[in-house]
Amino acid sequence: MPVELSGRALIFDQNGSILVLRRSERSRSNPGKWELPGGKPNPGESFEESVRREVLEETGFEIDIHHSAGTADQEVTGYHVVHVILIASIRSGGLALSNEHVEFRWVKIPELSLLDRADWFDQYSQVYLIGPVPSPDAA
C-alpha cells in the first residue's frame, strides 16, 4: 500500500503545555477531532520546509524544531500515512487559525485524555504520552 509522510509539531509553551487544534466538522478525515498542527510535503518541498509551512498556515507561528518524538500510522482508503512527530517551540508570530481548524487549546499532557482525538493522534498519545486508555469493556 502506498505510504505518505506527514510532519506534525508538538509545540510546547514555557509552562509545558502543548498546542492542540480541533479539525473542522467539514474535514474529510477525522471531522471535529483534536490533533497537532502539520501536514504533508508539497511536491519538491523538503520535510523541514513542509512542517514549518503547515504550522505557520495553521497556527500563525514560526517554530524552532528541536528533535523527533516518534511516529503514528493512519490508514486511509487506498493508502497509509506515517505521521512523524517533532518537538518544537515558538520563535515568533501570533496565534491565527486557518479554516482547517475551528478551535485551539493549550493543554497539559494528561489533559489529552479528555479530548476526542483524531485516529492517528489517539494512537500516538496512547503510545508516547498518556499510556493506554482502558477499553469500555474493561470495567
Place this chain on the structure above:
Amino acid sequence: MPVELSGRALIFDQNGSILVLRRSERSRSNPGKWELPGGKPNPGESFEESVRREVLEETGFEIDIHHSAGTADQEVTGYHVVHVILIASIRSGGLALSNEHVEFRWVKIPELSLLDRADWFDQYSQVYLIGPVPSPDAA
C-alpha cells in the same frame, strides 16, 4: 538548525531476524558502524519512493512497507537528521550490497547489543528495541 529526513527500513525475515548493514570505513559519518538500510529523499522524490529506492540500491530487495516504528535523531555539523523507522518485509530480489556497505547480517533483536552501531541506530535500538545499555561507569 535545519532538519532533514531519512527513511530507514527494519526488514524482518520469516524467522523474525532483521537485516543490518555495516558501513564502509570510508563513510564520512559512522564509518565501520552497523545500521539499517535507507536514506534521504532526492529532490522531488516522495518519502515512499525514497525509502524503496534506497533499500533497493543498498540491499537488492524490493520491500513491502507495513507500518512506522518510531524515530531517532542524528546531529551532524550544521544540521540535524530525523530517521524514521519503517517495519518492512521482502517482496522480491536477492541480496546485493552497494559500495556504501561492506557486510550484512540477519540478527535477532537481542543480538543488536553485540554490534557497534551507528549513533542514530544506537539511540533507536536503546529506546525501542533492546533497552538502555549500561554505561561503563555503572559497575
